[in-house]
Amino acid sequence: MEDKIGIFLCECGPNIAEKVDFDKVKEAIKNLKSVKFIGQHKLLCSDDGKKYIVNAIKEHGLTRLVIAACSPKQHELTFMKVCEEAGLNPYLFQMANIREHCAWIIEDKKEATEKAIQYIKSAYRRVRYHEPLEKKEIEANPDVLVIGGGITGLEVSLALAQSNRKVYIVEKSSELGGKLKEFNKIFTSMRDAKSFVEDKIKLVEQEKQIEVLKESEVEEVLGYFGNFIVKVKTQSKESELKVGAIVVATGYELFDGDSLAHYGYGIDDVYTALEFERMVKTGKILTKKGEPPKSVAIIHCVGRKECGYCSGVCCMYSIKFARYIKEKMKDAEVIEFHRGLTLPDKNYEKFYKDTKALGVNYIYVKDLLIEGNTKPIIKYKTEEGQFEKQVDMVVLAQAMVPPKGIDKLAKTLRIAQDKSGFFIEEHPKLAPISTSKEGVFIAGCAQGPKNIKESIVQAGAVAGRILSSLVPGKKLEPEVRVSQISESLCIGCQTCIKVCNYGAIYFDEAKRVSRVNEVLCRGCGNCVASCPSSAIQLKHFTDREIHEEIVEATR
């Protein structure tokens, strides 16, 4: 059947009409092969304009369409819908951007007109090689996977479950509650941490919509927003979860490793923050010899230089540590060696001042080293000079760092990490809880150091985002512009599998060729570009289509 191509010119009010001579355009394109209709309208995206297109398609039996108007980013979808309304496959249409690329940027009307003609001819030449693509619909899965059962993970899960969402929590350790469970009290309320977190755990355990998988790790993630398939390993058993969204709430660890020795770790009575919390939990603060310490030094900023960032919470928990000591031993000497206090919250300043009033000494140091054989000696430099202080006990306030094994999860989820290893948010201000991968969210310390309040706020934000964007019953339209691998051209080198970001390509061992899973493919074109034997084509962006467009554009 011979093609009947329609070309529609949009004036876009005065936007295009003032700069592009439509008569000249029509003259230039009227003799193009198969062009059966040339239309012009004041505003094609208006209701009247859309009707005009639909009528023209029906009346002239048009089989392919070029619309010369604005950027496809603005109205490509609009016009695709118009095609559908007229019974034309929406992929048999191509847009020519004669507004942003011509009218708006070229002063000279003659020049703008010439460029517009070239663009329209390019689109015309391309559209002749378009093939109709059929849309598919699949059901979106409203269930959610939460990775990490710390306070952030618990909070997200509860918020989602209370809105009747099925939630799976995958927790690496054998119990829920995360780091918070190891604390005694929470600043600034000095409320009991254990009861705080255990209340949450109880709620989670009572919630029928939440399924907890302890001692479990995510092994593989395939799919995309609305349709993830997740392989989870529980001890040695593997199971498969189907969810629509994934929340990464993997938390943090405290700065550790060889560098701690620089801060005196290894000397008797030098403790890490968590060791100290555990000691406090026993109800007694005692030195190795079993005596109550007369003097305790709390060292701030342990690991800050090494990590290259301020964790923002160590100052506050250090002040909390001073409270622990003063509560038990009113007369003990407590010195906090800090490098400038970080107290950004409306309640923090008061918490600090109240603690100081208990007799806690705050010393601003420029440099610090801890030595000693039997007892720790702190050698420090202030603006006044060099000093030394021997104490009975030292507590190190370490920075927060990403947990070990997080790199593997980043690879599995295909989301990016920053230099220190925390996951990168999509945008630091505008999209702080989403990632570069649609449907994968980050909350709490997975994104970077945070206190409990900030983590809970983020948990709520993530839950809200999921509830509003992943609605039960919503249909997903998988991309139809997907990759196609030619069985006869594929050499089986599997380069495409290595570069696919969506796990959408698998290897057919029997035929020794790669194959595309069309539901998972997002049409990014990575595989097309990297295929060494040109065996892959992206539908709607085939070599032929692009070539034909370029031929005319560079004519």
Added chain:
Amino acid sequence: MNKLISDIRELLKKALDNKVIDALLLPVKVPAGDSYSWVILKDDKLLEKASPIPPVISVQGARAISSLTRRGKLDFKIATFMRPCEARATIELAKLAQADLDDVVLITFDCPGAIELKKYTEKPEEVEKEFSELMGNWESDVIRTICKMCDKFTCVDDGFATDLHIGLIGLNGKMAFIPRTEKGKKFLSGLGLKSEENLNDWEKKSRELIEKKRNKRKELQNKLKPQVVGLDALSKTFAKCINCRICRSVCPICYCRQCYFDSEKLKFTPDDYLIRAEKSGGIKFLPDTLLFHLGRMTHMALSCVSCGTCEDACPMDIKVAQIFSIVGDNVQKLFEYVPGRKLDEPLPLTVYKEEEFKELEV
């Protein structure tokens, strides 16, 4: 040379007898006596006709290995003796899953170079004689230009890691066994042989030679540059190409099932050609000659091992391999990549490095 070759044959026979391997893949002289073919053999009589170091590269060894193992592992063990450039191409193909080396012992040797195919087929006996005098003369004038400018003829200083390398340079006809992988070590111990411990002479002389040849490479490339830098110069150089595509057919790295340039994608409608003719004032038929060579350059630049088979085969005497060596060296340097150096060194195309984006930042 003859003594050396019979020593190697002896060694390979022992490998068969001791059942260290099940068969050998070696170049064997064709009945007419004017070329060599790769033959898989275990028979003593055939082994007598095999030459582990033939004077020419007829079929590039990598292609032989690839056609043998492309569809999967062998279920028997073989050893093969190859020039370094052939072995390196083999390793490149293995990275692309076009060869499976699990059951193959890849043996290389210090390569004295090869002689032009055309010269050999005209007077095979004379050339054989010339070639047999080569061993010991590492800077001969008889060998192909691409061999004269080859700086990867020996594996000193981690040049390339085949299973077993046999050092010959500076050893007065003696062989130094240098295993580079576990497989190589196993092969050697299966023969009751030990790896050479004192490699000082070999290393020293090899480094000297590499330095000389590297300079030669630069010198010849610089001489060639005016003919190939820029589109005009390239067009002129490739103008005499008759589009026979033989360079592609003999290239060990050209792995595509169907060449893009033979595909429907490059067959255009008449008006397409007319547009092009209109633009440049005329269009040559067959079209796309230069595009073909540029396309091959882009495809091959990272993996090109400068084996010279393309140049050897070109009926129009275009210096294809020398031109490719310039492109290859530059592109490989850019990615700090040496084709065929190691099997587990990934192809740059599959490696994502964030800092590479910075090079593109404005």
